[in-house]
Each structure stands twice: as C-alpha cells, then as structure tokens.
Amino acid sequence: MLNKIDKSSALFAAGAVVFFWIGGLLTTLAPPLLDESWAKPAPGLKDYATLAKGGDVHAQMVLKGRAIYVREGCWYCHTQQTRTIEADTIRSGWRDVRSPVSTPDEFVYDQPHMFGTRRVGPDLSRVGGKYDRQWHVAHFRDPRSLVPGSVMPPFPWIANDPAELDAIVAYMQSLGRAKDWRPGHDYEE
Amino acid sequence: MSTESPGVARHEDKSAFGFLIVASVFFLISGLVALIIAAKLHLPTLLGEVSWLTYGRMRPLHTNGMLFGWLLAADMGLCFYLVPRLCGVRLWSEKLGLATLGLWTFIILGAVVTLSMGINQGLEYAELPLWLDVLVTVAWVLFAVNIFATVAVRRYQQMYVSLWYILASILWTAFVYIVGNFATHFTSGVNQANLNWFYVHNAVGLIFTPLGLGIGYYFIPKAAETPLYSHRLSMIGFWSLAFVYVWTGAHHMLHGPISQWLQTVAILFSVMLMIPVWSLVWNFFATMKGQWHQLKDNVPIKFLMTGTIFYLLTCFQGPMHSLRTVNAIVSKTDWIVGHAHMAVLGAFSFFAIGGAYYALPRMLGTRLHSQSLANASFWLWLVGGLSFFVSLWIGGFLQGLQWNDATIPFIDTVKFMAPFWGVRLMGGLLMFTGILLFFWNVLITYMGRAERPEPAV
Numbered sequence: 001m002l003n004k005i006d007k008s009s010a011l012f013a014a015g016a017v018v019f020f021w022i023g024g025l026l027t028t029l030a031p032p033l034l035d036e037s038w039a040k041p042a043p044g045l046k047d048y049a050t051l052a053k054g055g056d057v058h059a060q061m062v063l064k065g066r067a068i069y070v071r072e073g074c075w076y077c078h079t080q081q082t083r084t085i086e087a088d089t090i091r092s093g094w095r096d097v098r099s100p101v102s103t104p105d106e107f108v109y110d111q112p113h114m115f116g117t118r119r120v121g122p123d124l125s126r127v128g129g130k131y132d133r134q135w136h137v138a139h140f141r142d143p144r145s146l147v148p149g150s151v152m153p154p155f156p157w158i159a160n161d162p163a164e165l166d167a168i169v170a171y172m173q174s175l176g177r178a179k180d181w182r183p184g185h186d187y188e189e
Numbered sequence: 190m191s192t193e194s195p196g197v198a199r200h201e202d203k204s205a206f207g208f209l210i211v212a213s214v215f216f217l218i219s220g221l222v223a224l225i226i227a228a229k230l231h232l233p234t235l236l237g238e239v240s241w242l243t244y245g246r247m248r249p250l251h252t253n254g255m256l257f258g259w260l261l262a263a264d265m266g267l268c269f270y271l272v273p274r275l276c277g278v279r280l281w282s283e284k285l286g287l288a289t290l291g292l293w294t295f296i297i298l299g300a301v302v303t304l305s306m307g308i309n310q311g312l313e314y315a316e317l318p319l320w321l322d323v324l325v326t327v328a329w330v331l332f333a334v335n336i337f338a339t340v341a342v343r344r345y346q347q348m349y350v351s352l353w354y355i356l357a358s359i360l361w362t363a364f365v366y367i368v369g370n371f372a373t374h375f376t377s378g379v380n381q382a383n384l385n386w387f388y389v390h391n392a393v394g395l396i397f398t399p400l401g402l403g404i405g406y407y408f409i410p411k412a413a414e415t416p417l418y419s420h421r422l423s424m425i426g427f428w429s430l431a432f433v434y435v436w437t438g439a440h441h442m443l444h445g446p447i448s449q450w451l452q453t454v455a456i457l458f459s460v461m462l463m464i465p466v467w468s469l470v471w472n473f474f475a476t477m478k479g480q481w482h483q484l485k486d487n488v489p490i491k492f493l494m495t496g497t498i499f500y501l502l503t504c505f506q507g508p509m510h511s512l513r514t515v516n517a518i519v520s521k522t523d524w525i526v527g528h529a530h531m532a533v534l535g536a537f538s539f540f541a542i543g544g545a546y547y548a549l550p551r552m553l554g555t556r557l558h559s560q561s562l563a564n565a566s567f568w569l570w571l572v573g574g575l576s577f578f579v580s581l582w583i584g585g586f587l588q589g590l591q592w593n594d595a596t597i598p599f600i601d602t603v604k605f606m607a608p609f610w611g612v613r614l615m616g617g618l619l620m621f622t623g624i625l626l627f628f629w630n631v632l633i634t635y636m637g638r639a640e641r642p643e644p645a646v
Contacts, residue, residue, distance in 0.1 A: 073245020
C-alpha cells in the first residue's frame with residue numbers, strides 16, 4: 001500500500017488531504033456545533049452593529065472607535081481576555097475586587113475578534129470605566145506623560161481629530177461591560 | 190541561464206531565479222522594518238508623528254513581508270528549482286512561472302500600500318484586504334498548476350520525499366488559506382478566533398514546515414553529496430505530520446475564553462508533534478553521519494544543519510509551552526515572540542538560505558562570488574539569531590513570572606524588558622548585516638557569472 005502511494009501522485013494527494021481533513025473538520029466545524037456557548041450572547045451584551053443601524057449615535061461611535069483600534073494595530077500590543085489565571089483577574093480587577101474571567105458569550109458580536117496574542121501593554125478586556133475621559137485623551141496624546149516608561153506610541157493624528165478621539169474613548173469605555181461587575185466607582189459616569 | 194544535468198533535461202531556471210531575487214529584496218525591506226519596530230520599543234516616539242510609520246501599522250508590514258514576501262517566495266523559487274530536477278524534466282512552463290512571479294510581486298507591493306494606509310482586517314497573518322486574498326489564491330493556483338503538471342510528466346516514477354512535502358503543502362495551503370482568509374468573514378467571536386488560530390498555526394505548520402522540510406530533504410543530501418539515511422523514516426515523519434499538526438490551533442487560547450475540551454485536544458496533539466519532529470531530525474543527522482567534517486567549510490550545509498537544530502529546538506519548545514502550567518507563565522510574553530522567530534527566521538529561513546547558496550550559482554552556471562562572505566553571513570546569522578532568541582526567552586519567561594505576581598505594577602514589568610529588547614535589537618542588526626552580505630554576494634555572482642564558469646561536472 002505505502003509502496004503504491006509512493007509511486008502514484010494521485011493516491012498520494014488523496015491520502016494527504018484526507019489525513020489533514022480529519023483534524024481539519026473536527027477542530028473547525030465541530031466545536032461551534034458542540035459548544036453552544038460560543039454563539040449565545042451574554043444577557044448584558046450589546047449588539048452595537050444592530051443598534052448602530054437603528055440610528056443609535058453612541059453605538060455608532062463605539063463601532064467607529066473599534067475600527068480605529070483595528071486600523072492602528074492596538075491589538076498587536078493589547079489582549080482582550082481575562083484568562084482563568086488568578087493574576088489576570090486581579091490585574092483586570094478594580095482595587096480589591098477581582099474581575100470575572102472572560103467567557104465566550106461576551107464576544108459573540110466581535111468581528112473581527114480582538115482577543116490578541118501579545119501583551120506589550122496591559123490587557124484591556126475590563127478597561128471600560130477604569131479611567132475617565134480626560135485620562136484617555138491625555139494618554140493618547142502622550143502616554144509617557146501619564147505613565148513614565150511606557151512604550152505605547154503617541155497618537156497625535158487621533159488626539160487632534162475630535163471625532164476620532166471621541167470614538168476611540170467611547171470604545172475603550174465599552175470594553176468588558178457585558179458582565180456588570182465594576183463596583184461603586186465607575187469613571188465613565 | 191542554463192545548467193546541464195547530463196542526459197536528462199536542460200533547466201532554464203528563470204522562474205526559480207526570479208523568485209529568489211524578489212524574495213531577497215523583500216527580505217531586506219522587511220528586515221529594515223523589523224529593526225525600526227524593534228527600536229520603537231526603546232523610543233516609542235521614533236517617527237511617531239506620522240500615522241503610517243506607527244508601530245501598529247509597521248508590525249503587520251513586517252510579519253506579512255517576512256512570511257509572504259520573503260519566506261514563501263523563496264520557498265516557491267526553490268521548489269521551481271528542485272521539483273524539475275527530482276522529476277528529470279524541465280519545469281512545465283517558465284512563462285507561467287514568470288507570470289506567477291509578476292502577480293506575487295504585485296501582491297506584496299499591494300500589501301505594503303494597504304497596510305501602511307491602515308487597511309487591516311484585524312486578523313493576524315490575514316490582515317490583507319479581500320481583493321488581495323483573491324489574488325493570493327489565484328497566484329497559488331498558478332504555482333500549483335506548474336508544479337503538479339511538472340510532476341505529472343516526470344521521468345522517475347518513484348517520488349522522492351521532497352516531492353511529497355511540496356505537493357502536500359500546496360494542497361494543505363489552499364485549504365488553510367481559505368479557512369483563514371475567507372471562512373473567517375462568516376463568523377465572529379470565539380468561533381472566528383478558533384478559525385484564525387487554525388490558520389495562523391497551520392500557516393507555519395502546514396505551509397512553511399512542509400515546504401522547508403522538502404527543501405531540507407533535497408539540499409542536505411545534495412550539498413553533502415551523500416544519500417538520505419532512510420526513506421521509511423521520512424514516510425513516518427510525513428504521515429504523522431499530515432495527521433497531527435492540524436489539531437493544535439487552539440493552543441493559542443489556553444486559559445482563554447474557549448472550550449476546555451478543545452484546549453485539551455490541542456495540548457495532546459501538540460505533544461504528539463514530537464513524533465514527526467524526531468523522525469525528521471534523526472533522519473537528517475543520520476544522513477550526515479561520517480560527513481560532519483563538511484560543516485567546516487560547506488556553507489550550505491552549515492545553514493541546513495543549523496536550521497535542523499533550530500527546528501528541533503522550536504519543536505521541543507512548542508509542546509512544552511502548550512502544557513497548561515508552562516503556558517500560564519509564558520503565554521502573551523516575548524517568549525512566544527522568540528519561539529516564532531526561531532521557527533521562521535531560524536529553522537525555515539536557514540533552510541531557504543542554505544538552499545539558495547547552493548542553488549543560485551548552479552542556476553547561473555557559475556560559482557558563488559565569495560565563500561568567505563557567505564561564511565561571514567552564516568556567523569552573523571547564527572550569533573545574531575541566538576542572541577535574539579535567547580534574550581527573548583529569558584526576558585519573556587521572567588516577565589511572565591512577574592505578571593503572575595499581581596503586586597508588581599504592570600509598567601515595572603515593561604521597563605524590566607528594556608535590556609532584553611536591547612540584546613534582541615543588536616541580534617537583529619547582526620542578522621540584517623547577514624542579509625546584506627547575502628544580497629551583495631548574490632549580486633556580484635550574477636554580474637560576474639560569465640567570468641567564473643562552473644567547473645566541469
């Protein structure tokens with residue numbers, strides 16, 4: 001058998017593709033069918049795309065901010081997932097309160113997903129409400145003025161464009177809101 | 190441009206040569222971009238007022254440039270060189286090959302423009318806009334037609350293992366690319382992330398790995414002028430790679446918001462990857478048995494065997510940091526960056542450069558301009574690469590430990606990385622100098638090809 005495959009390119013190609021697709025199908029198509037939580041939105045999750053289409057101005061801003069986040073490659077330096085690791089829940093948390101871990105139902109409408117792979121900067125999955133608008137504005141203009149030693153680049157072309165600045169701040173403040181967890185002090189209010 | 194393989198076929202090698210040259214130019218450019226973004230981690234305001242020179246726009250330029258502009262193009266060039274030789278016939282169509290090259294160059298230039306403008310689909314390695322994805326698919330089909338048609342009319346019935354890897358990788362790539370660049374448009378959230386990591390991981394595992402190994406399987410015995418140790422072992426390696434690799438994508442989201450059982454499956458198969466890796470490394474090393482003295486002055490062999498060692502190290506590291514306990518420390522740190530660079534820049538680029546040093550002069554019917562320059566480029570690459578990889582592993586590992594101690598402010602863990610990033614930047618500079626030497630050597634070889642005819646076979 002192996003000898004035959006050795007000599008026939010057609011048999012060989014068929015074998016290689018079949019072998020590949022066993023794992024290929026079981027790891028791509030099967031999981032969303034087996035785990036419903038991937039597609040079921042969390043109770044507090046807002047579907048900004050539908051809201052924006054319905055004329056919701058705030059939702060439109062959030063989506064515009066998200067597009068800026070994608071465009072400027074913020075996601076190469078920031079993740080958006082509080083993992084099932086204790087330190088993650090403390091770092092994403094607020095003072096003594098730990099943040100809940102991220103679950104699939106919080107990301108159902110994310111397109112493209114922004115989970116990220118690399119943390120040059122801190123995780124942003126629960127950053128909504130952590131700082132006030134003023135902080136973000138100053139931070140985008142010059143991160144080092146607020147956090148000495150930061151390696152985040154300044155974004156003058158965003159900071160100097162009021163519409164873009166409002167949008168990216170609105171997006172930051174929307175992050176991690178599907179779970180109502182931030183206690184007492186919320187800088188957005 | 191001609192080489193005589195006595196009594197078999199006269200190879201024109203126009204497409205092979207063209208792809209290697211275009212690949213080298215993109216290597217140089219992507220290397221420069223790499224140095225700039227590495228420097229930005231020390232000086233975030235460097236070129237900071239200009240939107241298209243910001244970190245977040247140059248990084249995808251760097252990754253796409255290295256993966257598709259350099260490595261994939263170089264691999265395609267080497268395939269155009271070795272497939273006809275293994276088949277005992279000429280390349281099916283040099284015209285088609287050159288058309289593919291034209292399209293590929295257009296795609297990469299298109300990528301440079303769109304990525305700089307901030308046109309980005311937001312998915313890693315799949316940043317390019319849809320119209321470029323379509324062109325990539327077309328180019329890949331053109332490449333596939335040329336290779337498959339060459340294999341179909343081959344003179345030697347038995348297919349050497351390099352052909353297996355190359356044919357399979359052409360087929361796998363088609364599927365992997367479609368999942369990563371088209372299927373993702375119809376999904377969102379965790380489902381999309383799962384497809385994205387399937388693509389990212391298999392871009393390395395089922396595109397660059399089989400192409401690189403096919404190249405290694407061809408050039409190691411050729412350059413050392415010694416037969417391959419075992420055909421059977423290469424078959425075990427091939428079929429286990431075909432089966433095992435594709436399952437592992439979800440290990441990019443360990444501890445993340447994705448089903449536990451899928452994480453466990455990914456871990457199990459990541460560990461099983463040891464089988465194809467060991468069988469390959471064993472085969473390459475056994476092939477070199479009795480030939481190790483060649484390491485002293487055979488530059489292609491130096492690159493190829495060092496690439497093999499980097500491959501072994503990368504593929505030992507991979508299963509290790511797929512284990513949950515290790516992953517909790519190193520995930521999202523620079524350790525992973527070091528790992529990815531050792532795979533692409535260490536293992537597979539070393540294979541490609543070794544192959545290029547061997548094949549380029551032969552395509553031109555001449556000898557390499559300077560062995561000592563080539564040797565110098567090897568040492569620059571080795572020292573540069575090692576300091577690059579090792580500093581990121583150590584720094585990343587320690588940073589991961591610091592992150593797990595939540596009493597340490599995040600910014601302190603950023604400042605902590607500066608010396609490690611500094612060594613990485615120096616290593617990058619050495620490697621960049623190595624690219625320059627390679628490029629210069631090839632250029633002079635090309636210009637002086639008439640004065641240095643190949644010694645008679």
